[in-house]
Amino acid sequence: MKTILPPLLLALVVGTGTGAAQAAETAPVRSPLPAADCIDTTQINEWYIVDARTAIVRTGPKHYLVTLQNDCPRLGTPPPGLIFRPNPSNAIVNRGRICGEVGETVRSRYQPPCAIESVSKIDKARFKQLGEHAARHGSGAELPTALPAH
Numbered sequence: 001m002k003t004i005l006p007p008l009l010l011a012l013v014v015g016t017g018t019g020a021a022q023a024a025e026t027a028p029v030r031s032p033l034p035a036a037d038c039i040d041t042t043q044i045n046e047w048y049i050v051d052a053r054t055a056i057v058r059t060g061p062k063h064y065l066v067t068l069q070n071d072c073p074r075l076g077t078p079p080p081g082l083i084f085r086p087n088p089s090n091a092i093v094n095r096g097r098i099c100g101e102v103g104e105t106v107r108s109r110y111q112p113p114c115a116i117e118s119v120s121k122i123d124k125a126r127f128k129q130l131g132e133h134a135a136r137h138g139s140g141a142e143l144p145t146a147l148p149a150h
Contacts, residue, residue, distance in 0.1 A: 030100065033119055038097035039064050041084045048134035049076040055106065056122070056130050057082075063127035065120050066098075066106065072114035075106065080138035083107050 032038075043059040050056060052071035057064045068075075076082060086096045087103030098104050100119030107113040122130075131137065 030102065030118065032099040032101045033121070035094055035097065035099065037062075037121060038090075038094060038099040039066075039084065039119060040095075040097055041086075042096070044082075046139055047076070047082050047137065048131045049136040050130050050134050054130075055082070056127055056134070058127060063122050063124055065118075065122045065126075065130070066116060067118045067120075068106070069115040069117040072106075072111050074111035075108050075114060076136040076138065077108060077110055079109055080136065081108055082138070085113065 039057055039062075040059055044057055045060060046058040048056045052073045052075070053068045055066040055068070055075065057066060083106065084096075084098050085091075085105045085107070086094065086098055087101055090097055090099060090101065090104070098106075098116065098119055100116060104116040104119075105113035106116060
């Protein structure tokens, strides 16, 4: 019995280490935007739903690509509008801005909240190119004027 126990423990330790290493390799790495570059949801002028996992947003001269973690097929369906919800930290500290951090979501009236995977800045030409192929679009006029309740 004593000779079996050490190799068995060694096998468990090695197996656990390998699984943890594989999990770390497959986990997506988040690179949230710096606070000054985040989407100010009170300044959204224009948005487009490119596909079930992609939206683009314009706030004045800034253009953003918003990628979702899963398909959200009803996002932006009539009545039009997108409702961005920051994570609790950004709701307080960063005045509700969307930076691509864990816990941020976007939804519309008939679409439950969709987790945001990433937010990145794009140039005007890329925004225009993606907007031309968008399924749905709208303006800041459809967006709520107050931050959502927590």
